[in-house]
Amino acid sequence: MTLELLASAPPDFDFVIGDWHVRHRRLKERLASCEDWLEFDGAMSTRKILGGFGNVEDNILRFPDQEVRAIALRSYDAATKQWSIWWLDGRFPGRLDVPVVGGFKDGVGTFLANDFHGNIPVTVRFIWRRIGPDELRWDQAFSTDDGKTWETNWIMTFHRHA
Template sequence: MALELMISAPTDFDFVIGDWFVTHRRLKERLASCNEWVEFDGKMSTKKILGGFGNIEDNLLQLPGEDVRAIALRSYDQNTRKWSIWWLDGRFPGQIDVPVIGSFVDGVGTFFANDRFQEIPITVRFVWRQIGEDLLHWDQAFSVDAGESWETNWTMAFRRQS
C-alpha cells in the first residue's frame, strides 16, 4: 500500500480571510504625471477555496457616481511556491486581467505581471501587507521602464468588520 504525502495548504493569505471595510485611493489619471487622488469606500469579503490552495475575494467598490462589483481569484502553485492573482471587474464581465504572480517574503507579498495600459507596455506590481490583526494594506504600481521606476496608482486600506 502506497503512502500518500499530504501537503498542507499555504497560509500566506490567511490574513485576508473575512469581511473588511476598504478605503480606496486611486490616482485620477495613471501614467500622466498626475498627483490628484480620488478616494472612495468599499467592502471586501474573502473565503478560502480549493482546500486552502486558493481564495476568492468579493468586492464592492463605491466609486463616485456608481457602485462596481469585482472579484480577485487567487491560486497557489505547489511546484513553484508562487501565487497567481486574477482580477475580474463587473463592468467588463468578459475580460479577466493578466494574472500577477509572486510570493511572500517576511510577511510581505509582492506580485508582478507584464501587461498593457492604454496600449502602453507596463509592468504591474501588487504589494500585500498585514499592518495589524484587523488592518491590511494593498497597493498597485505601474512601471513603463521594466521596474526601474514605479508609479503607485491605487492603494487600499482595510479595516476588519466587527
C-alpha cells in the first residue's frame, strides 16, 4: 500500500529514503580518551511516514559478537521548522533515547540533545550529510563542556543498494 505524501512535506531527509549498506566505526570506549575503534557492517532501510512529515529507519547492526535491530524515528514540526529524532535499540526495547532536535543548513543536518552517558551529563550531536547521490554519512559526538569541545564516537557511512 502506498500512502499519499503531502505537497507541503519537507524534503530535508529525502536523501536517506531507500535501502543502504552501512559501515560502522564506533569508539570502543566513550569519554575515556580512547583511540581504539570497532568497525562492523550493517544495513538500513528508510521510508516516509506521516504523509512525508516523518520517516522511520530500520537498522541491522552486525556487531562482532551479536546482531542488533534498531530504529530511528524522525518527525518534522512545521511550526518550529525542526526535526526530532528518536532511537530505539532492540537491546533495550523499553527505552527510547532522548530526541535530538535540529535542522538542515546548506545540506548539512545538525541535531542536539542534553542526555547522560552513564552518570555523565553530555550534549549529544548528530550530523547528517549527503556525500554523493549514493553515499551518506552520519556522525555522533558527545560534549561534556556545553559544546566547546566534541568527541566523535560513532561514524556511519552509507552506500545505496544497487
